[in-house]
Amino acid sequence: MRTFEKGVPGAAPRRPLPPFGDEHEQLRASIRRFVERELRPHAERWEDERWFPDEVFAKLAAGGFLGLKYPEAYGGQGGDHLHDAVLIEELGGCGSGGVAAGIGAHVTIATPPVFKFGTEEQKRRFLVPAIRGERIAALGITEPGAGSDVAAIRTRAEPVDGGWVVNGSKTFITGGVRADFVVTAVKTTADGGHGGLSFLLIERGMEGFTVSRKLEKLGWHASDTAELAFADVFVPEENLLGRENEGFYLIMANFQWERIAMALGAVAAMGRLVDSSLAYARERVAFGRPIGRFQAIRHKIAAMAVKHEAARALTYHALRRFHSGADAIDEVTQAKLLSQRYACEVADDAIQVHGGAGYMREYGVERAARDLRLGPIGGGTDEVMKEILGRRLGL
Ligand SMILES: Cc1cc2nc3c(=O)[nH]c(=O)nc-3n(C[C@H](O)[C@H](O)[C@H](O)COP(=O)(O)OP(=O)(O)OC[C@H]3O[C@@H](n4cnc5c(N)ncnc54)[C@H](O)[C@@H]3O)c2cc1C
Structure with missing residues (x-):
């Protein structure tokens, strides 16, 4: 199998780079x-x-x-x-x-x-x-009627003696088919809005908890993405995670790390795509010369390398701030937004540099392009990132 990760030196930054040692x-x-x-x-x-x-x-x-x-x-x-x-x-x-x-x-x-x-x-x-x-473990927040709008969650946990009875469903849950337990967002009051959200640890084997579907996707093929159903599932009180009705804090607490993680993944993928495009541009000959000697290709790869470097710099900056314990919401949100969009652009450019080979499975570039397309959607969409940033700018 020919894979794009092999590449040649070029995009890989000289390490260690702060915050790494x-x-x-x-x-x-x-x-x-x-x-x-x-x-x-x-x-x-x-x-x-x-x-x-x-x-x-x-x-x-x-x-x-x-x-x-x-x-x-x-x-x-x-x-x-x-x-x-x-x-x-x-x-x-x-x-x-x-x-x-x-x-x-x-x-x-x-x-x-x-x-x-x-x-x-x-x-x-x-x-x-x-x-x-x-x-x-899997994390179950999203529902058919509640994605970006987390407050719209409808999965209901009714208090009963010794715990809760849960009814509802979740969708798009990564690892949800195989999960032994799902950290699940539920409504514990009838209130609308962010209040009344709680988290329950729902375990495989609990009566009434089923995987209703394994979903087919554009990319991320090797991962199982599940639709989950809860029909009168009794969950004992010792499985309440965090405080009752304060689940929204739990969601917010991990968002920053999830978004940095997504940014890191996209940056690393961009680096490999630049490397593989460089390697291909050096070896592929057309009209009597390596395609990297055509200005159109040379400029394209130069622009890809700039996107990679810019996304990496912003992501590491966000990581440094997050790691220092400072408020990093602006930096993390910016890094998530920029890195995911750039990664899609870089992947598309990499396909173009590879020509027909980029469209073929054996080079791995088409898979990277499909896999990276999730970035501007998962962990908060581009539009949600811009909403956060716009509001933090006071608008
Ligand atoms: C492969 C995959 C794996 C996932 N894994 C998990 C998981 O493990 N656990 C989990 O809980 N969830 C998971 N998700 C769900 C993911 O977090 C949601 O898909 C994402 O938050 C978007 O929600 P939605 O799909 O309901 O889109 P919607 O919220 O319906 O959005 C649809 C469109 O409307 C836009 N939009 C929505 N609100 C606004 C607004 N206020 N202003 C402007 N535009 C807006 C969105 O940006 C988007 O473009 C996964 C999703 C996928 C695809």
Whole structure:
């Protein structure tokens, strides 16, 4: 298989680049070896099969990669978000956005709320086995009638003796088909708006909880995306995550990290696309010369490299601010917006540079273009990012 990640030096920045240091580069090398050995050789088949095996989580756990940012007391590595950032960048090199997304959902969006808001007992029951790769987690917020408009969530949890009875549905849930538990947003009051939102840990096997559909998608083929149904599911009170009716804070708390993670993934993908386009432009000959010697192609790749570098600079800036504990909403929102849109543009340009080969599966460029198209939609759409920024500008 010819893949675009091989590339040649060119777009890859000289490392380490702040906020990363030597320690992170050692981790990077070890994750890269794991990706090359355990993921990349299988990516094509998993894309075809529309699934990757659960044992990938166990293998990641054996390398310590599922708990990089969690304390050793829970089986983690005692690191922080920067270590997870390295993981996210490197997973993008596995050749399948779906595999990266499937792992990312567990590490980046589903387990952090358990760590941040969970009781000690919940951390033992859910976080520890998740770090060991024994229980796979998903985050269930979106519903058929509520995406950008989170306050429109209708899945209802009625209080009963000892817990709640849940009725409703979720859709587009990454990892939802295989998940052992879903960190699920529910309405615990009849109020409209952001009030009355709570989170329940809903476990596979609870009566009335089913996967109603595995959804087919444009990209991210190896990841399972689910529609979930809840019909009179009894959820015990010990499965309430965080405080009742304060679920909106939980959603907001993890958005910043999810968006940085998406930006990091897009930047890493852009770097590989620039590299592969450079390599192709050097070797592909037309009209008696390498196509990179045509100004049209040379300028296109130069512009791709600028987009990559600009998105990387803004993303690392957001990451540095987030990591320092400062208010990073502006920077994170800008980085998410810019990186996802640029990544789509760079992927389209990469197809163009590769000509017909760019349209063929074996080069991996078309897959990258399909996978990256999710970026301006997931984790908050471009329009939502602009709304946030516009409001923060006082408009
Ligand atoms: C592959 C995939 C995986 C996903 N994984 C998960 C997951 O694991 N868990 C989860 O909970 N969700 C997940 N999602 C859902 C994702 O977060 C939502 O799709 C996203 O938030 C957008 O919501 P929506 O699809 O309902 O679009 P809508 O909110 O219906 O938006 C449709 C269009 O209207 C625009 N729009 C909406 N409101 C405004 C506004 N106020 N101003 C201007 N324009 C507006 C949007 O920007 C968009 O262009 C996933 C989605 C996909 C496609």
